[in-house]
Amino acid sequence: MSALAARLKPDPALLLVAPAVIFLLLFFIYPFGYGFWLSFTPVEGDWLANYRKFFSDEHLWRTVIITFQLSLPVTILNVGLALPIAFQLRRKTRYQRWVTTLLVIPITLGTVLIAEGMLTYFGPRGWLSQFLQLLHIYDGPIRLTHNFAGVVISLAISGFPFCFLLMLSYVTGIDPTLARAAATLGAGPFEQFRQIYLPLLLPGLAMTFCLAFVQAFSVFPSAVLVGAPSGPTRVISLAAYEAAFEQYDYSMASAVAMIMGFAQLIVVVIVLALRRSLYRGPVGGGKG
């Protein structure tokens, strides 16, 4: 009896996690649960009315497709560029710090400032356009803002540094002696990358992909500022915004948010499931 009582007595050390648990409950679990419940209590109709409306109105369900069309290629582009660049910068050199600083600056800018800069640079009367016309390289109008391309460029500028920094930390975490060992065993630079670096980097690559994808999927400011929010870049977060702040239908907005979360979850689950099949242990070469 006393043994059972002792086992049931809570460990006082558990109190240490209380602040984190409270924070999570207040700022994540409760709002999420509330939104979830709200999405099933529509203004009119039965409990599934919001979802039925979303998937029957082309103006709404197309936003999911548009968001995927934007975020998937941009994420692949960012991760695909970050990997080789981070790999090339894996050795500590004098210019590594300069390149890193240069590549990281966009992170500090924020999407609104990037959009602002893009409008003056890439806009129809922007510097790029003026420069090309001055040299008569390309005389036609340049349309890189207020369309799909504009949002892609904006997401690449703001998302790349994030991918690069993550990949750089994964790459530099790999013991360079492994590649040297592979070299003494007859592996040239390409085989060293394929046999040693790539398999050890794949789990990190999957993680980076997930984080970058979630970030790109929730694109909002650049879709409005440098995109065409009424058509080609009408992303899902925009649909939620309109429902909440233009139609004041919080229930519908919650339903859109739930669908958005679910779409993100699907991709993340697929990528993480693929990651499970990879080697995920330490990336060192042994003791020492």
Add this chain to the structure above:
Amino acid sequence: MNSNFKELRLAAVSRHFDNPSGQRIAALHELTLTIGRGEFICLLGPSGCGKTTALNCIAGLLPVTGGTISLDERRIDLLPPEKRGFGMVFQNYALFPHMTVRKNVAFGLMMRHTPADEMKARVARAFKLVQLTGHEEKLPGQLSGGQQQRVAIARAIVIEPPLLLMDEPLSNLDAKLRLEMRAEIRRIHKELGRTTIYVTHDQDEALSLADRIVVMKDGLVQQVAGPEEVYAQPSNIHVARFMGYRNVITLKAGARNAGRVTLEGQGLGIEGTAKQDLSGPQATAAIRPEDISIGAGPNPIDGKVENVEYGGHESLIDVRVGDSVLLHVRTGTRVQTGDEVTLTISPERVLVYPAESAA
């Protein structure tokens, strides 16, 4: 790469680098050495002496900044490591953590596109040689340090390299395992007869393994000789210090007679053997603690025991002699702190070198 080579020649191999303040530093200065097929060579020296630099230059992991390396008549110092085909065992083993032990060992053969059945046979033979049969499907992380070390050796020898390079392969193991693995490495060398260059800072390891020892300090070769010669006849005071001549005393150089020299000062008078040309007014004597004994004999020195470090069969004692010189003595005679003793040293075992400048 030809594994039936006759000799590997290092001619004035140097490796310089620029330090942050722009000075050119020689990590390795003009190493010249000819290694015959089947030899076991140890590069021995304290950390920072250039021994690992030398090994990396031979492996091709570091470009040389001067001199040439050739295998018989063929220059190899400009080839990348993957074209040299030397097997290398790294200090931290550098096993590929994501591959099974079998794949690790087969890696070199895979890169050479060895036919599957030949690969299988050779890998199995390598596992048998390092006594790891049965562990093939494990990941390196599931093995103990000693087992990982043996995988690293198997991976390097399975490609049958003309030259096997080992970079302090035992320094990460505990003392008992180190002795076992040392015997293992000697056995494998005997069985395969592969030319081996072995880097270590442990003189016991070098003495027990090597056919020839290359003692290095500050990027410079100090002595190249067989283990017995390096042990008994160090060529200079640095080698002597490194080989365990713990008593180093600088005194006035006195009368000289047929290689014998008498050193005087600090209330002492010791007869020793000159190992180098002594021209200065002072000279340095190097004596091993083991070469000093308690009792009557040549070079009698009176002193008082200051400290006794019990070591089982033998004890290490400190004896204050002359004005204030402290001598380390290893002896089987039981003494106690405060005892008055008379020490004796054979003049052949007092090695005299030119005085160290402000050492």
